[in-house]
Amino acid sequence: MASYIAAIDQGTTSTRCMIFNQKGTVISVAQKEHTQYYPKPGWVEHDPDEIWRNTLEVIAKARIDLNLQLKDVAALGITNQRETTVVWNKSTGRPYHNAIVWQDMRTADDVAAFSADGGIDRFREKTGLPLATYFSGLKLRWLLNNVPGLSEDAQKGEALFGNMDSFLIWHLTGGVQGGKHLTDVTNASRTQLMNLHTMAWDDELLKTLSIPRAMLPDIRPSSGLFGEVKSEVMPGVSITGVLGDQQAALVGQTCFEPGQAKNTYGTGCFLLLNTGTAIRPSTCGLLTTVAYQFGNEPPHYALEGSVAIAGALVQWLRDNLGIIQTSADVQTLAAEVKDNGGAYIVPAFSGLYAPYWKSNARGVMAGLTGFVTKQHIARAVLEATAFQTYDVLKAMEEDSGVTLKALRVDGGMVVNDLLMQFQADIANVPVDRPIVTETTALGAAYAAGLAVGYWASKADLTTNWGIDTTFTPVMQAAQREQLLTSWHKAVQRSFDWID
Numbered sequence: 001m002a003s004y005i006a007a008i009d010q011g012t013t014s015t016r017c018m019i020f021n022q023k024g025t026v027i028s029v030a031q032k033e034h035t036q037y038y039p040k041p042g043w044v045e046h047d048p049d050e051i052w053r054n055t056l057e058v059i060a061k062a063r064i065d066l067n068l069q070l071k072d073v074a075a076l077g078i079t080n081q082r083e084t085t086v087v088w089n090k091s092t093g094r095p096y097h098n099a100i101v102w103q104d105m106r107t108a109d110d111v112a113a114f115s116a117d118g119g120i121d122r123f124r125e126k127t128g129l130p131l132a133t134y135f136s137g138l139k140l141r142w143l144l145n146n147v148p149g150l151s152e153d154a155q156k157g158e159a160l161f162g163n164m165d166s167f168l169i170w171h172l173t174g175g176v177q178g179g180k181h182l183t184d185v186t187n188a189s190r191t192q193l194m195n196l197h198t199m200a201w202d203d204e205l206l207k208t209l210s211i212p213r214a215m216l217p218d219i220r221p222s223s224g225l226f227g228e229v230k231s232e233v234m235p236g237v238s239i240t241g242v243l244g245d246q247q248a249a250l251v252g253q254t255c256f257e258p259g260q261a262k263n264t265y266g267t268g269c270f271l272l273l274n275t276g277t278a279i280r281p282s283t284c285g286l287l288t289t290v291a292y293q294f295g296n297e298p299p300h301y302a303l304e305g306s307v308a309i310a311g312a313l314v315q316w317l318r319d320n321l322g323i324i325q326t327s328a329d330v331q332t333l334a335a336e337v338k339d340n341g342g343a344y345i346v347p348a349f350s351g352l353y354a355p356y357w358k359s360n361a362r363g364v365m366a367g368l369t370g371f372v373t374k375q376h377i378a379r380a381v382l383e384a385t386a387f388q389t390y391d392v393l394k395a396m397e398e399d400s401g402v403t404l405k406a407l408r409v410d411g412g413m414v415v416n417d418l419l420m421q422f423q424a425d426i427a428n429v430p431v432d433r434p435i436v437t438e439t440t441a442l443g444a445a446y447a448a449g450l451a452v453g454y455w456a457s458k459a460d461l462t463t464n465w466g467i468d469t470t471f472t473p474v475m476q477a478a479q480r481e482q483l484l485t486s487w488h489k490a491v492q493r494s495f496d497w498i499d
């Protein structure tokens with residue numbers, strides 16, 4: 001038996017390759033950031049070719065650092081930023097356009113137009129999703145309507161659509177020399193084109209959005225054979241696990257029982273609750289999504305509270321305002337004051353996602369007085385993530401009837417103790433930070449490893465999970481109430497900024 005499992009985590013800001021051992025410990029890691037393009041206010045793009053080059057580079061580096069022989073790699077897993085939409089030519093491999101990123105809001109007019117007939121929940125019964133700029137279907141429609149020649153090529157099956165998983169699988173398995181055009185159920189569930197009940201592309205939705213079926217990838221379970229790598233960075237290794245990154249984190253946190261949840265704090269923030277094999281509709285502004293499907297087992301579903309801007313607000317403080325030099329500096333600055341000084345930031349940069357779904361909201365800073373300093377702003381930046389998590393947590397508890405005993409957390413922001421303590425305080429729930437916080441790549445590794453027998457069962461994986469730190473709530477109820485009241489007033493003020 002080979003000693004390791006490799007995983008690629010193609011995220012919003014960077015691409016990573018990680019090598020794990022059987023204990024789920026990271027043995028080698030390489031990471032590279034890619035360029036964010038903002039061609040117009042509210043538009044966000046990535047260059048798919050840059051991401052492909054970075055993927056090759058990080059795989060090579062992670063291997064070299066460990067002097068990893070191919071015979072030692074049991075399988076490769078892939079996890080990815082979801083919804084981000086790529087269209088490329090089957091014969092040349094060339095993308096027709098930059099990828100349209102999940103945060104991009106260019107489809108706001110389509111959202112309004114389609115909602116005029118039936119409201120934003122028009123497709124919810126079939127897809128589990130409200131109409132929003134977030135999902136792939138309308139992004140693909142925009143590309144078909146705006147890129148010359150694309151629609152014709154799509155009808156002929158010459159143009160291929162995919163999220164980053166499909167794009168990387170296609171390249172890794174041979175590209176123009178017959179690369180496989182595949183996706184997994186979790187990624188497909190974020191396109192707003194897949195029917196959650198059948199796990200297949202839905203002809204009625206495709207017709208309504210004018211999407212040619214010929215350009216769509218085949219949908220596979222998350223764990224199983226996707227193909228063999230042909231690229232020279234890892235030739236002959238099989239890709240046997242693919243999951244959208246938030247679902248991968250749920251798997252990496254071994255939340256296999258209905259009622260278990262995790263919250264991932266990265267660019268955005270995503271709370272997922274495993275709801276088992278039954279589809280649970282949301283009436284409180286959450287998403288119903290596929291959590292994972294392992295081999296021939298029935299799919300498991302999740303309720304999801306998606307927050308668009310979390311760590312991205314820290315980056316904004318660093319890159320746009322220049323108040324801090326590194327993301328980690330936000331904690332040092334925020335710790336210089338004992339509270340937010342009355343300042344609140346609602347980071348509705350991409351409108352507001354769950355549980356509000358307000359495409360026309362925009363960011364606000366509220367409660368400013370002459371007393372407020374950059375230290376208070378740093379604190380308000382961190383608190384914004386915790387307040388947004390509180391809102392989705394409450395919606396989750398109401399929708400599911402589950403009261404969380406503890407919140408499992410992961411992602412780049414969880415190194416921030418001040419944020420984690422405030423999260424525990426404001427949600428009044430213990431926050432469990434695990435030993436391995438790279439749970440996204442770990443989840444893809446788990447899916448890949450289960451498929452080839454590297455791990456025998458989910459029970460094997462569960463024993464790998466362990467707590468590093470538990471943050472216990474200490475805040476008085478009256479203070480919590482006062483903070484939440486002010487936060488919710490600020491949220492109201494962000495609504496309806498765009499007419």
Ligand SMILES: Nc1ncnc2c1ncn2[C@@H]1O[C@H](COP(=O)(O)OP(=O)(O)O)[C@@H](O)[C@H]1O
Binds near residue numbers: 329
């Ligand atoms: N010490 C820190 N405190 C707060 N935020 C942080 C800290 N370190 C990193 N971040 C934020 O975490 C995010 C990166 O997390 P990561 O999980 O790698 O994101 P993604 O997978 O979305 O690319 C960035 O937005 C960054 O600003």
Ligand SMILES: O=P(O)(O)OC[C@H](O)CO
Binds near residue numbers: 011081083
């Ligand atoms: O790449 P991340 O970690 O920011 O995750 C992005 C999400 O998948 C968007 O739905």
